[in-house]
Amino acid sequence: MSSRTHGPNILLTGTPGTGKTTLGTELGPQRTGLNYINIGDVAKEEELYDGYDAEYHCPVLDEDRVIDELEEAISNGGNVVDYHSCEFFPERWFDIVFVLRTDNSVLYKRLEERGYTGKKLSDNIECEIFQTLLDEARESYKPEIVHELQSSTPDQMEENLENIANWIDQWKASHP
Numbered sequence: 001m002s003s004r005t006h007g008p009n010i011l012l013t014g015t016p017g018t019g020k021t022t023l024g025t026e027l028g029p030q031r032t033g034l035n036y037i038n039i040g041d042v043a044k045e046e047e048l049y050d051g052y053d054a055e056y057h058c059p060v061l062d063e064d065r066v067i068d069e070l071e072e073a074i075s076n077g078g079n080v081v082d083y084h085s086c087e088f089f090p091e092r093w094f095d096i097v098f099v100l101r102t103d104n105s106v107l108y109k110r111l112e113e114r115g116y117t118g119k120k121l122s123d124n125i126e127c128e129i130f131q132t133l134l135d136e137a138r139e140s141y142k143p144e145i146v147h148e149l150q151s152s153t154p155d156q157m158e159e160n161l162e163n164i165a166n167w168i169d170q171w172k173a174s175h176p
Ligand code: DAT
Pocket: 014, 015, 016, 017, 018, 019, 020, 021, 022, 023, 110, 150, 151, 152, 153, 154, 155, 156, 157
């Protein structure tokens, strides 16, 4: 069983460009005392890859090694984890899951600005239209811990930050 000595574990998921990194970084140590973990960055630093995806021109994440790498930190609690997929994490890792959602036209602009074009751009927009990550989260975790958050505007970003910070305070108060 996990001890959660350092607080709750939060998963931020959603289509690339919906604001996970921005929200996770803002929530990080200064504001909430929680540790921010970007799975993509961890994989890059530790080279946790298993082959190369020729279609998307990117390395394939070695999910088992990611889990081994983070198991200890996660079981101590107090983490905000950011990744655009969620079904391969152990269900017991997370106390709450937030799925960020963005209006298609807004997301399109953000991904274009990031340099996405062609199939990579259209596949990610489709991923958002078909709410792929929301469905994946609802299938992988208890539906009552999965929450959809709108993340199209700066006001929504600020509102999400406040709501999550409040949730963390309440969790800490009820787990002394
Ligand atoms: P992700 O980590 O999900 O790929 P990001 O945090 O890198 O997304 O955000 C992508 C870009 O969009 C970045 O320039 C910040 C901006 N952004 C994200 N959420 C936003 C919001 N709710 N309002 C305005 N801009 C936002």
